[in-house]
Amino acid sequence: MRFKAYLRAMALGVATSAVMTLTVPAFADDLIMWERSGGNAGMVDRLIEMWNEKNPDRRIQLTYIPHAEMVAKLAQAIASGDVPDLMGLDLIYGPQFEAAGQLVDITDYFKDDPTLKTASPGHMMVATYDDRLYGVPLYADVSALFYNKDLFEKAGLDPDKPPTSLAEVRAYADKITALGGDVKGYFLPGSCAGCNIFTVGPLMWASGATIEPNADGEPLVGDGVKQVLQWARDMIKAGNVHDDARAENGETFHLRFGSGKVGMMGTGNFNITLARDQNPDMNFGIALLPGVEPGSAASFIGGDLVTIPKGSKRVDDAVDFMKFLLSDEVQVEGYAKLLNLTTRSDMTDNQYFEAEPLVQDVAKALSVGRTPYTLTFFEQINSPQGPWLQMLQRAYYTDDDLDEIIAGAQDQMKAIAAQE
Amino acid sequence: MYASRRARLTGLLYLAPALLFVLVFTAWPMVQMAWMSLHSWSIIEPPKWVGLANYLRAWNDRQFWTSLGFTLEYTAWITPVLIVTGYLLALLVVPNTPLRKLTRAVVFVPVVIGLGVSSLLWYWLFSYDFGLVNRALVDLGVVAKPVVWFGEDANRAMWAVITSIVWKVVGFGMLLFVAAMQSIPQEVNEAAMVDGASYWQRVRRITLPLTARTVLLVTLFSIIGSLLAFDQFYLMTAGQPFNKTATSVFWIYLNSFPYLKLGYGAALSLVLAVIILLMTVAQMALARKTHA
Numbered sequence: 001m002r003f004k005a006y007l008r009a010m011a012l013g014v015a016t017s018a019v020m021t022l023t024v025p026a027f028a029d030d031l032i033m034w035e036r037s038g039g040n041a042g043m044v045d046r047l048i049e050m051w052n053e054k055n056p057d058r059r060i061q062l063t064y065i066p067h068a069e070m071v072a073k074l075a076q077a078i079a080s081g082d083v084p085d086l087m088g089l090d091l092i093y094g095p096q097f098e099a100a101g102q103l104v105d106i107t108d109y110f111k112d113d114p115t116l117k118t119a120s121p122g123h124m125m126v127a128t129y130d131d132r133l134y135g136v137p138l139y140a141d142v143s144a145l146f147y148n149k150d151l152f153e154k155a156g157l158d159p160d161k162p163p164t165s166l167a168e169v170r171a172y173a174d175k176i177t178a179l180g181g182d183v184k185g186y187f188l189p190g191s192c193a194g195c196n197i198f199t200v201g202p203l204m205w206a207s208g209a210t211i212e213p214n215a216d217g218e219p220l221v222g223d224g225v226k227q228v229l230q231w232a233r234d235m236i237k238a239g240n241v242h243d244d245a246r247a248e249n250g251e252t253f254h255l256r257f258g259s260g261k262v263g264m265m266g267t268g269n270f271n272i273t274l275a276r277d278q279n280p281d282m283n284f285g286i287a288l289l290p291g292v293e294p295g296s297a298a299s300f301i302g303g304d305l306v307t308i309p310k311g312s313k314r315v316d317d318a319v320d321f322m323k324f325l326l327s328d329e330v331q332v333e334g335y336a337k338l339l340n341l342t343t344r345s346d347m348t349d350n351q352y353f354e355a356e357p358l359v360q361d362v363a364k365a366l367s368v369g370r371t372p373y374t375l376t377f378f379e380q381i382n383s384p385q386g387p388w389l390q391m392l393q394r395a396y397y398t399d400d401d402l403d404e405i406i407a408g409a410q411d412q413m414k415a416i417a418a419q420e
Numbered sequence: 421m422y423a424s425r426r427a428r429l430t431g432l433l434y435l436a437p438a439l440l441f442v443l444v445f446t447a448w449p450m451v452q453m454a455w456m457s458l459h460s461w462s463i464i465e466p467p468k469w470v471g472l473a474n475y476l477r478a479w480n481d482r483q484f485w486t487s488l489g490f491t492l493e494y495t496a497w498i499t500p501v502l503i504v505t506g507y508l509l510a511l512l513v514v515p516n517t518p519l520r521k522l523t524r525a526v527v528f529v530p531v532v533i534g535l536g537v538s539s540l541l542w543y544w545l546f547s548y549d550f551g552l553v554n555r556a557l558v559d560l561g562v563v564a565k566p567v568v569w570f571g572e573d574a575n576r577a578m579w580a581v582i583t584s585i586v587w588k589v590v591g592f593g594m595l596l597f598v599a600a601m602q603s604i605p606q607e608v609n610e611a612a613m614v615d616g617a618s619y620w621q622r623v624r625r626i627t628l629p630l631t632a633r634t635v636l637l638v639t640l641f642s643i644i645g646s647l648l649a650f651d652q653f654y655l656m657t658a659g660q661p662f663n664k665t666a667t668s669v670f671w672i673y674l675n676s677f678p679y680l681k682l683g684y685g686a687a688l689s690l691v692l693a694v695i696i697l698l699m700t701v702a703q704m705a706l707a708r709k710t711h712a
Contacts, residue, residue: 071677076463096464247569252549
């Protein structure tokens with residue numbers, strides 16, 4: 001009797017599994033796409049949904065890979081030959097995979113395509129290798145200076161006049177910090193390499209410096225590097241940054257501005273919706289990240305490319321999806337409708353952006369934005385163990401000589417670039 | 421002769437499944453790793469033969485030696501803490517009363533939780549803004565304002581990690597110690613009691629010597645586990661501040677996967693494996709000498 005009950009339970013289990021398998025079908029005609037997990041998932045989901053509605057005979061099955069595992073997972077897939085048909089790739093890794101010959105060359109497919117002319121220049125730069133094109137923008141993240149207008153007013157500052165130089169940022173931060181309580185004037189993430197290249201890197205660029213190795217192979221060139229490091233050190237010493245910012249490793253970076261306790265901070269367009277959800281009553285504005293000279297500005301253009309890995313059996317369909325992403329309709333009804341940046345600069349005049357001035361403000365950063373181009377971006381800059389973060393930490397939290405700190409980072413970055 | 425060969429063959433046949441398992445899943449990967457370590461191997465490009473260049477680079481890699489130094493320091497601190505705490509707990513719960521059995525179970529529960537999960541749990545417990553640890557310390561008046569546990573001071577971060585790991589694994593050592601203590605014949609202790617030995621005299625003169633082999637085993641587990649520490653530091657400190665809490669395995673992982681330098685990662689792994697092997701052999705030799 002017990003054995004029969006056991007058999008019945010087993011049969012039920014097998015039947016349930018079969019039914020579940022059937023309810024989530026993966027048809028042979030489906031394209032497989034991988035994308036890294038993160039804050040843009042909602043928008044990518046919508047883009048795929050739009051494609052699937054229009055293309056029921058060649059739907060896309062999307063799988064998210066944890067952000068930190070993406071490169072390793074792709075590398076393993078390439079090594080085993082079991083690649084997806086399409087893959088979203090953090091744009092900074094574009095050059096590495098292009099140089100390794102692991103992406104499909106799509107230059108000829110886009111030869112006469114006019115949409116590329118206005119596609120995000122930062123994306124296009126890293127999607128191009130030896131004058132051949134290997135991807136198109138999937139989405140764009142740009143950094144800008146977010147400021148809390150409520151705190152500006154309380155500190156006696158004009159909420160319609162955001163700072164236009166680092167000296168002004170410092171002066172405004174002093175006044176906001178003087179409000180007391182748990183309020184601080186600025187935010188600098190102490191343990192997050194990626195957050196810093198996104199928000200502190202532009203301060204250096206705007207001050208005339210370069211970070212990644214230039215044409216001569218020299219990284220961290222220009223007085224702007226030292227000036228920004230000195231400025232940041234002084235900001236921290238003056239108490240303008242929360243103590244726990246030192247431990248910020250990126251986990252709660254996106255929640256800092258919405259807390260309402262930070263007067264100003266560099267962050268990205270993704271923070272508009274997040275801050276609104278987190279703190280609906282907070283009144284805030286967006287300006288460009290400034291440099292030393294008044295009126296100077298820069299931004300980091302980040303985001304993802306959509307690429308086709310070598311070995312994909314659906315190259316034509318994958319290219320159609322790329323063209324679909326760049327189409328007028330998707331730019332407006334996909335990206336703009338969800339208040340994400342359009343990946344084409346000629347599509348920013350639309351009804352959705354007109355109704356949301358903050359998106360228009362952050363979109364201005366695209367015109368001063370740039371994306372570092374290096375084959376070893378992660379190791380040099382984005383890694384928590386890399387020379388970029390080490391340099392910043394020593395500048396922020398020690399009294400070591402800044403020239404010595406910069407020289408040490410330059411040596412490490414050059415050594416990494418020289419490795420095979 | 422024939423019988424002996426036949427016996428040997430029979431023995432080999434019995435051994436074959438285990439031997440095959442070890443060959444396929446341990447020996448062959450080790451050979452592959454050694455082969456990899458002689459190449460520049462990024463996974464996404466064909467490997468290039470570089471001979472011993474990766475080992476030479478390892479020798480000159482300051483971060484690798486810094487990481488190894490930190491790993492050894494972490495091991496040196498956590499091992500005695502684990503052994504002493506586990507042993508004291510075992511002494512407390514060795515008699516089979518219901519309350520003590522319950523205590524054993526409660527202390528053992530964290531052992532079955534994944535290390536990643538427990539590290540995340542403790543990461544948030546130590547959080548500056550939301551952590552229970554800071555809240556308790558401030559409310560009890562131990563500190564005036566919350567403590568930045570990770571990212572400010574390497575020693576503080578290490579001790580926070582040690583706290584989490586002791587919570588996580590001390591139950592394992594305790595259980596082994598309890599088993600060893602329960603296997604000591606009751607008469608030995610009774611005889612000592614009749615002779616007037618106090619509790620601590622019995623612990624020192626009877627329990628400790630008769631459980632020495634288990635102490636050695638737990639020490640060995642603890643040392644090897646600590647030398648291979650990765651998850652807890654990857655999740656809780658990310659190597660910060662200043663890369664001072666990046667362990668050896670963390671550094672190997674970074675090189676092998678995010679940096680796509682599998683060949684170099686393999687060379688570092690082999691160097692670490694040899695160091696651990698030497699330490700284990702030395703420890704066992706020392707233990708044998710002590711027992712001789």
